[in-house]
Amino acid sequence: MRLSRYFLPILRDTPKDAEIVSHRLMLRAGMVRQQSAGIYAWLPLGLRVLNKISAIIREEQNRAGAVELLMPTIQSADLWRESGRYDAYGKEMLRIKDRHERDMLFGPTNEEMITDIFRSYIRSYKDLPLNLYHLQWKFRDEIRPRFGSMRSREFLMKDAYSFDLDEAGARHAYNRMFVAYLRTFARLGLTSIPMRAETGPIGGDLSHEFIILASTGESEVFCDKSVLDLHVPDADTNFDSVEDLQTIVSNWTKPYAATSDMHDTAAYGAIPTERQVSARGIEVGHIFYFGTKYSEPMGAKVMGPDGIERPVYMGSYGIGPSRLVAALIEAFHDENGIVWPKEIAPFHVHLINLKVGDGATDAACETLIHALEARHLDVLYDDTDERPGGKFAKADLIGMPWQIIAGPKSLADGKVEIKNRGTGERHLLSIEDAVRLVTA
């Protein structure tokens, strides 16, 4: 992508409304634009990150056996009256009327709708287990949105819903998502910690929040340091093995880890002092089991092998990609800007042409672009006639993992400079070696 033809509205000054670093950087890097309180337009650079995160989430959901569909943003109030949540949800739900004065709403979540879809088609235990998910924009009319896309009113959410014949089946479905989440966050470059969360009226031990540590996190969290070193399940994990998954989940839930809501001072105090971690965290995922809470009132029943019809046991599993964009920046930045992990960087390589119009420099850049694109790397090519200082500052701000700097000085020796954004290391390399290094 040539920067001269791209849409990347960089801000040199920090907008005064942005309080936390991720919000500041997202605005400065031209990733988002606020359109209303807690509502953002995603500009090209931000959208690329959002899509990369979503792609990883999809891969891991699919790997764990979930099946993607897409439900609408606008829902009918009737479904919510069936579950009883239309009155219970309160002002956080954005309620609207259509031209026929019918009560509609902008969905804050989709339990009712997915339950309706399920009950419309599924009749037999033979069609279970089933896990359906989608990535869709949600709206929760927060009293006070803040921190940019970290806590917005409109937000993208991956929500999955599992259906099983009994509680044991639901537990395995839960474990599938538990493992999928560990893998998802690890692939995003994050160390996530599953923490026991409140389960509401259902009770039990089947609700976890996935937290990443960040000094600007909204929640106060406590954990045993050993949880940070646990092995993330491999890609070839057998998601059909009840025992394998239960072993993984048991290992991950053994060390103490809790948010302040669930904090047990005595249990925490029993951890050796050097392993006690008290920090702030950002909730990036939440999974829970809720049994027949929706299937019962909404009549989502299947026939069991015993010939008895019963409501299905359900769970739901959420990840917020739009929040993750902010969370990732909180985790990966320095004083000059964003430092994207390789997996989610909007472009792999930021190629800087220091002297646009100089034949040799232009030619070297074209050669690099072709070589990199042939290896399926996305290149952002700064072919503008801005001065070098401005280009460097911009490259550091938007934070691609590699910067390749081509100018007459180094090209006189047949070299380009390559800079690792994360470590700051620079090397003078031939074009071939530079390509080899970023491809590695």
Next chain:
RNA sequence: CGGGGUAUAGCGCAGUCUGGUAGCGCAUCUGCUUUGGGAGCAGAGGGUCGUGGGUUCAAAUCCUACUGCCCCGACCA
């Protein structure tokens, strides 16, 4: 929803107290000189001063109502 702020050019701000033809920095455009870490000079464009009503010869400025946005708290993926 309670409390506190704020609204003037794309961004950051001054001007409001004490009414009198709307300004600064950055950004943008033109020209020249520059060109390896946010250049210099010269020139130019851009604002119904959040909206409505009022006071006044005259309102960014005073009065009034409304709205947007931000911060603190309770609430949330």
